[in-house]
Amino acid sequence: MVKIRIGSIGLGRLGLTHAENIANKIRHTELAALCDMDEKRLHETADRLGVVNRYTTFEEMIAQKDLDAVVLVSPSGLHTKQIVAALDAGKHVFSEKPLGVTVAECKEAEKAVEDHPEKVFMLGFMRRFDESYQYAHKKVAAGEIGKPVLFRAYSQDPEKFIEGGIAFAAHSGGEFLDMAVHDIDLARWFTGSEPETVYAIGGCYAHPEFGKYHDGDNVSCLMKFRNDTMVYLFAGRTAPHGYNVETEIIGTKGILRIANVPQKNLVEILDNHGVRKECSENFLERFDSAYVREMQEFVDCIIAGRKPEVTVYDGARVLEIAYKCKEAFESGELLKF
């Protein structure tokens, strides 16, 4: 049976997860190359996963003839450039979000994808591949909850990783760009509609360091969508209980809540703290199998000659909306799309 040969760039936490999934858990594929600037990390990982081809520059990797596809888990600022280069080199491309760091970059990425219609391009909106989100989406699409009234989403990083958040603040683009993008994607996916207005507020409730970058440690926004759905997004970096990604869709006939309790597993503990569930620590734990399922979809699309549901336009649109949220937050004004 055919094997899709993939080269992956970036071996940070998420990059490592993708590499391991490709090596061990994804059907019909082979991890055929690895790329990272950090040579020690590169060779250790390649040794462990049995990968022969190792690169420290992306250009070298995409020059490898027998690679069918590349997976980009590099810094955000490099995404667009690498997407374009890889497509031009004849590779299918899976890129982590964001598509680019400016709206102009996104346009560039869109053009590159359009110029290579025979190639599969997919963006890493992994939440769409989580079983619970898929289950909920099916119910919404089937009309089981009636007409959507309110879409509410929380994305919260645990307080215990705040140092990382602060260190990254100068480059993250702020909470709307860094964290809320997944929820913006989900809002569009669940409602099938686009925002018309946005009002955004927030602040530095625990960590004034974010103020330097015109960011907050907790922010939120209220948007009216074209189909009248109300959309309320909240993003925070100080969750006491763990990694909390929670979504609610209130419809006229039913309400769905996804991960209302962001439980680690099915164990309930009864002790001197009461009756409790422990929570997922981070996105890798919470979306463990979603990462496998999205990569499988990428590979299956290549094999079947299908295009993924998530398009380059979704990536561009989400970034554009996130920038508008950021602008609303910084200006304090009600903005229209």
Place this chain on the structure above:
Amino acid sequence: MVKIRIGSIGLGRLGLTHAENIANKIRHTELAALCDMDEKRLHETADRLGVVNRYTTFEEMIAQKDLDAVVLVSPSGLHTKQIVAALDAGKHVFSEKPLGVTVAECKEAEKAVEDHPEKVFMLGFMRRFDESYQYAHKKVAAGEIGKPVLFRAYSQDPEKFIEGGIAFAAHSGGEFLDMAVHDIDLARWFTGSEPETVYAIGGCYAHPEFGKYHDGDNVSCLMKFRNDTMVYLFAGRTAPHGYNVETEIIGTKGILRIANVPQKNLVEILDNHGVRKECSENFLERFDSAYVREMQEFVDCIIAGRKPEVTVYDGARVLEIAYKCKEAFESGELLKF
């Protein structure tokens, strides 16, 4: 031991509950008079509760010399007038919300209360007397969840009572005035702060009838408070699962959720619908004991010569805020306080 003699006006659902509570469950008190325009209802209730003094007009009732206090559960439009008249007649006053139907009326009520400093005046913000809300408030006040970041509140009436909502729409003043007032009160109580801005949206998702009154069947607003707390309120009339009053306070060190599942009782059912809890049907069921506790506080205040925590100014301020939310909803503008 002293008995506070109370006369109560209005024998609708809530009025009946108050009358029964005073007759049967409140210490140190006696239901000494009843007033309702509907004579049949008046006499039936008075017979059942053993009340001798029966009136069809408020003026007659407050003329009764040996009454210490009155409880107003009359139509909203009569509240201010009756508050003033009762205080002038030397009675302590417990009034259901709202304090009045205009800001001018609220000022009038404030003045009447100020003119009778020896009298107890209390407004029926019963949620403050619910054990769960009190438990949460203590934790917040003790700093257990750190600095408040987000206050989120839902007030949802069940879809099955929608006919009543529609019938009442012309007089209710809209969802912000009719439903969100309790959450506005809670937001001020939990955060100890006041709103600075408000953006409000919503619509008629299932019942276009509300459009005639510039109202929606589901609405929401996002407010920034002076102390930076984000406040998100949602009010709806189409809850499929029952009467849902749910509140969340996200702090920098902890999060509290009150009635996240608006469960009727402690019974969990496992059947062909899955594992489930049934929900409270209406406010009378959900706030059953809160109604008793607030009335007890009113009586205890009279006996002890104390003043209730909820003041006439709270009532006035809440109404003012609700009107601003309504104005924001109708105009689509971002408004400042």
Place this chain on the structure above:
Amino acid sequence: MVKIRIGSIGLGRLGLTHAENIANKIRHTELAALCDMDEKRLHETADRLGVVNRYTTFEEMIAQKDLDAVVLVSPSGLHTKQIVAALDAGKHVFSEKPLGVTVAECKEAEKAVEDHPEKVFMLGFMRRFDESYQYAHKKVAAGEIGKPVLFRAYSQDPEKFIEGGIAFAAHSGGEFLDMAVHDIDLARWFTGSEPETVYAIGGCYAHPEFGKYHDGDNVSCLMKFRNDTMVYLFAGRTAPHGYNVETEIIGTKGILRIANVPQKNLVEILDNHGVRKECSENFLERFDSAYVREMQEFVDCIIAGRKPEVTVYDGARVLEIAYKCKEAFESGELLKF
């Protein structure tokens, strides 16, 4: 309206609760006498509740002519004697469990009740008056869960009160008599049937002190009832999370769980321990309103000339079954009823 004049004996924790309920929360009644050997406690309580008639012996109290009824919250060993004396003195009687401490005593109590058919006698199986248990019982009686298959009940005292348990061990009669009696009553009430066999085990898992009295700190038994229902009861004294009274009825068409999470209130806490609910501390907190409802039923029965659903025979039968469980536990044998 008629007022039932009640005298109450015993001012321990539960006795105090009953006295306060009668004084403050029960309709159509008056706390007309108090009795306790501890004079200081007696006068303090009587002063606070405004009770004029105060006694240090039960004999004196029942000699009070205008008392309609007595409430017994005295030590278990005195129950039977006081029941008989009070009935003979022409009083209605509400007695805390147990009916007596031997089967012979129960027979005596039965006879006294039979000899005074015009008097109301009621035993304090308060769980039957808890709203959740009543709600579940209605569903079972209406056939909503089909035929009962398994009745499982846990009664657990919190570890933090273990000192009291140890101090009381010499007199408590052991966990089956002291704790499981409520569950034995519930099992009979929910299944409408009687036990045929019992096998009981357990031990001293944390506190060897109970071994001296042939008791354990945690015990359980499996019984087959005549109608084939399996009944599994567990009683423990070392619950880490609080006072846990939990009941499950598995039927052929549905399953009901009562207080699966013995939550204190509707507040959910999200903090560094995860997502959690705090639990009730003790029986007074958990069954707060059940104590009010059962006493109201006692008073209403007197006024209406009705007999309570819980009879003296229930009390006798439950004790007999508890003794058989105890015998099974001590012998290690499978016993038949």
Place this chain on the structure above:
Amino acid sequence: MVKIRIGSIGLGRLGLTHAENIANKIRHTELAALCDMDEKRLHETADRLGVVNRYTTFEEMIAQKDLDAVVLVSPSGLHTKQIVAALDAGKHVFSEKPLGVTVAECKEAEKAVEDHPEKVFMLGFMRRFDESYQYAHKKVAAGEIGKPVLFRAYSQDPEKFIEGGIAFAAHSGGEFLDMAVHDIDLARWFTGSEPETVYAIGGCYAHPEFGKYHDGDNVSCLMKFRNDTMVYLFAGRTAPHGYNVETEIIGTKGILRIANVPQKNLVEILDNHGVRKECSENFLERFDSAYVREMQEFVDCIIAGRKPEVTVYDGARVLEIAYKCKEAFESGELLKF
């Protein structure tokens, strides 16, 4: 990297799952042969999974020289014979439970394993590979809940699959052998101890058909273990809400509950049935990833030359205990081990 070549026999529901997992999800392995008596099913599956070597008899399959290991998902009555034959043919063996259908067969299997110490033998107690069970086991082993007091386990098949249960009743050996074996394994694993006594009851509450085979549709037993842990097992075939496998370990310092709500995923539904979670339909859904993880462990053991934690003796001991439970159920006697 080395690839373990596996041949799998039996393509029923579970057999198919194993075959697909080996083909698609297990690292370092290759599905190198398939065997099933049903030729249509055999070829369809082999075509789909790309397997060249296809057999209709087990003897032919194990004659295939380049097979390293076999996976047995054949009817229970064939297990022992096939285990012996496969080991003798030099293959590593993974067998679904039970090890055999008689204690004598289990001895035979034990001997075969002992005769081939260089071969990996593993039995399919997949629950030990479920993440929630593993998480709980670690906590228990680390002493986090203190000394085990009660181990309670439910295994319930949904009523909607009852036809299959009835059809299978003549061969299943009854609920203790067919269903409770997993819980017997878990009880030994969690407590590290062995049963001393057993009392078992139950009946045909909804489906008299099981009576013909001296079985019930719902049964339970109470066992005392050597270390004093109380063990209560319940097995039923009429669960209204889905596939319910639920385990509780009460310790002196904490309590763990695994899958107290056997939820399908993280979606909570609020509709006219209340607030609810839907449940797993069957063992394949509930233990989806456990099946992957156990097979991976089998393969990893072969590669590393390790022995699995689950031994042939576990399989033999569990069967012996299940037979004693069955005997206790049929005789109505208290039995000792």
